[in-house]
Amino acid sequence: MINVLIVDDEPLARKELRRVLSKAADIAIVGECSNAIDAIGAINREKPDVVFLDIQMPRVSGIEMLSMLDHEKMPHIVFLTAYDEYAVQAFEQHAFDYLLKPVNQARLDKTLQRLRRDREPQKIDQLPGANQLRQIPCFGQHHVQLVRMEDVEHVASGVSGVYVVSTDGTERPTELPLHILQDRTPLLRCHRQYLVNTDCIEKINFLENGLAEISTKRGQVIPVSRRFFPQIKERLGIL
Known part of the structure; x- marks a missing residue:
């Protein structure tokens, strides 16, 4: 069947x-x-x-x-x-x-x-257009909500799944894994568990041992790993 x-x-x-x-x-x-x-x-x-x-x-x-x-x-x-x-x-x-x-x-x-x-x-x-996300599908109990890219602050992955965090701090689960969101959106990979919208970055704080963290305009702190730091600096034009 x-x-x-x-x-x-x-x-x-x-x-x-x-x-x-x-x-x-x-x-x-x-x-x-x-x-x-x-x-x-x-x-x-x-x-x-x-x-x-x-x-x-x-x-x-x-x-x-x-x-x-x-x-x-x-x-x-x-x-x-x-x-x-x-x-x-x-x-x-x-x-x-x-x-x-x-x-x-x-x-x-x-x-x-x-x-x-x-x-x-x-x-x-x-297929043209089938690999470029303008909106991220997020799942509620009885509905699917599309979150526009400009309304996304960051995306985080944890033991309970992948969550899209809006600029107002609202968290919504999505079925899409981080690697797909990385490939199909402008979101920047900054950590194995995080993607961030560069338009929401307020500042980057340099820590000891080559580590760093991102502070968003909303005041959220997002870790930056050594692995992704070079591409972050290149994307943001940091020498």
Whole structure:
């Protein structure tokens, strides 16, 4: 059985896709989402095998949504799009599965045959925009909140997980590990457990034995390790 999640902001498009998918006995639709924010939570909760994902959605596009997920733990993505020459060329260049809307039954059947036969790892980070975070998804008990990069003071990792700390001091958990946030955001790695927004740095205090610490504009103290100190000085233009 292949567990499927449908993500599309158009109710009629979701209904039609559910109708044609329901004809396949080995397809189980585990949920539908009308926006990317709900989809992030559903993917983490339901862990579908395949996501049929509309790329043209308001506020957060399908491609931007992919930047908010751990690519190593992602379900297989089948993109849904009205004809867009640029998007189609990108999908074909990287051998991604895609369906043009409205979905054609014969074309869908071919896609399902490929999904049954072989689901090779997808190199999502090769798609333009899928590897650049503008907002960090943070998870509450019953919701996902997107925190804009300019509102992030720092990110910290501890025994209980990874937390995004806002400029007002609010802490929110995220599913994304530090190395992904380091790669996909402008946040600066200053310690094995910390990333910091350089716009929030008030001063750097030099300590003994080559160590240092960052004081943020809010008065938060963040440690700096020897390993990352050289790149911090280079990034901040410190001689």
